[in-house]
Amino acid sequence: MRSAKISRKTNETDIAVEVNLDGQGTANIQTGIGFLDHMLDQIARHGLMDIAIKAKGDLHIDMHHTAEDVGIALGQAVKEALGDKKGIRRYASCDLPMDEALSRVALDISGRPFLVWQVEFSRDKVGDMDTELFQEWFQAFAMNAGITLHVRNEYGSNNHHIAESCFKALARALRDAVEIDPKLEGRIPSTKALYRGARACGYIQSMKKNDRWRARAGRGARQILVVCGAAHPSLVPCASDVA
Numbered sequence: 675m676r677s678a679k680i681s682r683k684t685n686e687t688d689i690a691v692e693v694n695l696d697g698q699g700t701a702n703i704q705t706g707i708g709f710l711d712h713m714l715d716q717i718a719r720h721g722l723m724d725i726a727i728k729a730k731g732d733l734h735i736d737m738h739h740t741a742e743d744v745g746i747a748l749g750q751a752v753k754e755a756l757g758d759k760k761g762i763r764r765y766a767s768c769d770l771p772m773d774e775a776l777s778r779v780a781l782d783i784s785g786r787p788f789l790v791w792q793v794e795f796s797r798d799k800v801g802d803m804d805t806e807l808f809q810e811w812f813q814a815f816a817m818n819a820g821i822t823l824h825v826r827n828e829y830g831s832n833n834h835h836i837a838e839s840c841f842k843a844l845a846r847a848l849r850d851a852v853e854i855d856p857k858l859e860g861r862i863p864s865t866k867a868l869y870r871g872a873r874a875c876g877y878i879q880s881m882k883k884n885d886r887w888r889a890r891a892g893r894g895a896r897q898i899l900v901v902c903g904a905a906h907p908s909l910v911p912c913a914s915d916v917a
């Protein structure tokens with residue numbers, strides 16, 4: 675089971691997070707910010723992961739530290755639960771409608787954190803939460819989960835719907851990207867990892883990239899990284915020791 679527990683305490687917040695990526699969508703979330711709880715519930719429910727969060731933050735100042743630090747801690751928990759990322763689908767996207775609003779998330783569980791945020795709000799607050807904090811939350815989550823994350827609201831007028839459709843789209847895309855792909859048979863979906871693995875086994879002695887990928891196989895190679903004319907190399911079966 676892919677799960678993790680994170681405890682994170684600073685002068686501003688004290689947060690405990692538990693995540694089970696292979697859960698049922700059970701949420702037990704108390705951040706002290708009602709609307710944020712409602713959003714994180716969506717991630718559990720529509721991401722089909724179990725999430726428990728208890729956060730005590732300096733809400734007497736404002737919601738900034740709590741929203742950001744909950745994003746950090748949940749991101750860290752997801753990253754830890756993913757472990758070596760063996761067998762995951764890695765890429766996913768979701769167009770998610772909510773009444774008049776449509777939001778889109780595309781993500782890559784890449785280990786290269788990045789956030790593209792193209793979402794605008796017409797009000798300062800939704801419920802008790804400052805709308806500017808949604809970007810802070812997504813930024814903190816992407817940086818700490820190690821995810822390349824693009825979020826875009828295509829259209830919509832109701833600010834509650836705009837925010838919620840972003841969180842639900844993230845949930846659905848995460849659910850697909852962390853899913854184990856049976857076709858991968860436990861491999862890490864990265865040519866870099868394939869190359870390192872093959873090299874460690876002595877299957878590959880050297881590899882060059884010029885106008886195309888070429889590799890020289892070591893003794894006893896069953897698979898080799900090539901392939902002619904491809905933008906990226908991949909492992910293919912190999913009968914001889916040179917390809």
Ligand SMILES: [Mn+2]
Nearest residue numbers: 712834835838
């Ligand atoms: Mn709602």
